[in-house]
Amino acid sequence: MTKLVLFLAANPNPxxxxxxxxxxxxxxxxxxxxxxxGHTQPIPGPDGREYVVNFSNVVVAHFE
Incomplete structure (x- = not known):
């Protein structure tokens, strides 16, 4: 599995x-x-769940 790492403007923890x-x-x-x-984007998870991410609050995003 791959990980999407998000760093938010108001949170020092990814x-x-x-x-x-x-x-x-x-x-x-x-x-x-x-x-x-700053799009809002649905992100499908591996277990069938869907995460909705508001990228207007994301400062840095990358895949690991």
Whole structure:
């Protein structure tokens, strides 16, 4: 599994979401644009749950 690591403006501790390789492949090319534009984006988790991330609060995001 791949991890999406999010650093929020108001929180010094990162938030880590586990995502499937397919989700990573889908989001990775667009991640810069999503963070830059502050989009709200649904992120599917590996267990079928869906996370909704408001990227307007994200300062840094990357995949591990």
């Amino acid at each position: 938030i880590t979401l586990t995502v499937t390789p397919e989700t990573c492949a889908d989001l990775a090319p667009r991640l810069t644009q999503i963070v830059r534009n």
